[in-house]
Amino acid sequence: MGGGGGxxxxxxxxxxxxxxxxxxxxxxxxxxxxxxxxxNAGSVLLREARAAxxxxxxxxxxxxxxxxxxxxxxxxTKAGASNEVVVLPASHPAASQPQLSLDExxxxxxxxxxxxxxxxxxxxxxLGPEVRNxxxxxxxxxxxxxxxxxxxxxxxxxxxxxxxxxxxxxxxVTTVIAWPPHSRSRPVAALVRIAMCE
Numbered sequence: 001m002g003g004g005g006g007x008x009x010x011x012x013x014x015x016x017x018x019x020x021x022x023x024x025x026x027x028x029x030x031x032x033x034x035x036x037x038x039x040n041a042g043s044v045l046l047r048e049a050r051a052a053x054x055x056x057x058x059x060x061x062x063x064x065x066x067x068x069x070x071x072x073x074x075x076x077t078k079a080g081a082s083n084e085v086v087v088l089p090a091s092h093p094a095a096s097q098p099q100l101s102l103d104e105x106x107x108x109x110x111x112x113x114x115x116x117x118x119x120x121x122x123x124x125x126x127l128g129p130e131v132r133n134x135x136x137x138x139x140x141x142x143x144x145x146x147x148x149x150x151x152x153x154x155x156x157x158x159x160x161x162x163x164x165x166x167x168x169x170x171x172x173v174t175t176v177i178a179w180p181p182h183s184r185s186r187p188v189a190a191l192v193r194i195a196m197c198e
Contacts, residue, residue: 062120073178076192081172082151085164089144095163102169111147114140138162151175 021028028042038046065072086105088095094108106113112128114137123130129146131137140146142161151173155164179188 058121072180074181076177077174081174082153084149084167084170084173085152085155086147086149086167087141087155087158087162087164088147089141090161090163092144092147092163095165097165099166099168102167105147105149105167108147111144114146114148 017028024041024045026041027039028045030037030039086094086100088108088111092111094100094104094111097104109127112126114131115123115126115128116131117123129140131140131146137146137148138159141148142159149167149170152164152166153175158164177192179185179192
């Protein structure tokens with residue numbers, strides 16, 4: 001580990017690593033007079049330690065968010081309810097049906113429904129792709145990898161690669177739009193105006 005001032009700096013770190021190696025009963029670093037490299041055990045510990053630190057940081061963020069008293073979102077709810085339609089690739093055979101039931105949609109094994117994140121950021125187990133936003137979902141539908149149940153009002157403005165089919169047995173939905181209270185975005189304001197007026 002070099003001589004001179006560097007030895008003073010590295011000595012406490014080297015002792016801490018050796019202590020950790022003794023505690024775990026494994027060698028974490030391959031050392032020679034010029035180089036130091038991670039062993040397989042050292043690589044595993046590094047990877048697991050990083051994952052553990054990321055989990056701790058995520059837990060801290062969620063804890064702070066749960067304790068926050070300031071509003072994180074402004075909500076607007078559209079009066080009345082909207083019927084649902086299924087959005088799927090226009091080229092899919094089911095796109096030509098006059099209507100589909102919920103059972104028929106869940107039976108489309110080649111077009112699974114998406115999985116949205118839970119409040120803690122995790123996803124429930126399932127076959128559908130994990131999605132975080134409608135842009136990502138639209139791309140998956142266009143690629144023929146998913147379908148989605150959406151309010152009928154959302155179906156306007158879809159690309160030609162997508163088709164909608166009514167789902168009569170789907171429960172009606174209420175449209176709710178959320179945005180950060182500090183937002184001054186004109187597109188967000190326009191979206192709220194359009195969604196609330198339609």
